[in-house]
Amino acid sequence: MTQPLTFVILSTGLDSFKEIRSALASDSRARLLAGGNDSEQLYDEIIRLKPNAAIITLGPNTEQALALMERLASECQQTAIIAGARDASPDLILRAMRAGAREFLRLPIISEELETVLDRISEFCSEVAPTPKKKGRMIAVFSSKGGCGTSFVASNLACAMPDSTCLVDLNLQAGDLPLFLGLDPKYSIADVVENRARLDDTLVASYITPYSSRVSLLAAPREADSADEIEPEHVFEVLERLRENYAYVVLDPQHTFDAITLAALDQSDDIVLTLTLDIPAIRSAQRALEIFDRLGYPRSKVRIIVNRWSKQIDLDLHQVEKFLGEPVVGFLPSDYQVAVTSINLGQPLVQSNPSTRIAAEIQRIAAAITGESIHMEEPKAERRNFWSALFRRERARKANAPALHVRESLNPSVSR
Ligand SMILES: Nc1ncnc2c1ncn2[C@@H]1O[C@H](COP(=O)(O)OP(=O)(O)OP(=O)(O)O)[C@@H](O)[C@H]1O
Ligand SMILES: [Mg+2]
Known part of the structure; x- marks a missing residue:
């Protein structure tokens, strides 16, 4: 009608x-x-x-x-x-x-x-009739287990995007993204939330800390107290506003399925599910996929990447994909010295050291998200011991553990 x-x-x-x-x-x-x-x-x-x-x-x-x-x-x-x-x-x-x-x-x-x-x-x-507002693409780099490198990946991915990008630190209690970019932000998402009723383009821009001509950061609050005031609907509103101003919005959410993270994941066009190749991280990624299914996210929204990949790790990537039921679309090599140096200097590798293998892989993942197709290299030899251990544990878990319900998954202590 x-x-x-x-x-x-x-x-x-x-x-x-x-x-x-x-x-x-x-x-x-x-x-x-x-x-x-x-x-x-x-x-x-x-x-x-x-x-x-x-x-x-x-x-x-x-x-x-x-x-x-x-x-x-x-x-x-x-x-x-x-x-x-x-x-x-x-x-x-x-x-x-x-x-x-x-x-x-x-x-x-x-x-x-x-x-x-x-x-x-x-x-x-x-x-x-007003022309519909343009909407930038939102990408959440997520892991339900801490320490897998989501902040490292998110900051590099933001720098690899081909157009204006806002990186948003959604670790509201203890965000550390300014360190990854060598920035000292004056304002944070708490200021944007506080002034959301009168936000215009100029005000949004004044709360965002520029890193380069293309990349900016919306930092987490410095004081954990101001984070307590932020509600999921505020985050939703702020992120929608950012999408109108930037071609890409890259999120670094918390590692739990709390209400703010869920608001951000719901809103995202892509979820870059990040894991490392150890049993707790793989299990946690599998559980995250189960939760995404229950939340009704299409699998096409999720892109799995492996961080800190190394030839020394005793496993077969085909088996990881089989276990997760999804292809791994990128894997970042483990290079402690390169990664730590870039973090300590506050200089994302994609800009400071683009010839490194990590930077090249990040570029490839960014290209896949923005439209180009990518192909995984065939993993090397199959290592049975690791996999038999993982599947054995999984069989035992399924036999003993009751099904995880989405309600439970909203409780951070359950989802970790
Ligand atoms: N590809 C890599 N090779 C070697 N080290 C890496 C790599 N990626 C990340 N790291 C290291 O892993 C550590 C954790 O990274 P990061 O802080 O990005 O993880 P996180 O998932 O954001 O953790 P947190 O739980 O603190 O949010 C960093 O010290 C970083 O140097
Ligand atoms: Mg982090």
């Missing part, structure tokens, strides 16, 4: 008002929102209701009505002005048009004329 055309009427004469009201009521497209004879009051109503059109009659009140038209024409451009009058003299029509009226409706109303006016208002509405 198409949107109704909404109207308000200003009429000093009760007869004219009733006549217009019943004419509008006879057309299924029209809906009357308000009416009256006080131009000041009606002006306030128009500001509040933002109708598609205001029908303003010209009678004994002509000067006052023309003044209202002029005011509406300059201040409420989304509302079309229709002048209505019994006196359809060329002089009055001209004055009404000069005051900003788009249409002239003769009284008493002729139904064909009203039909034509409604058609024109309908055209006007489609012309002034």
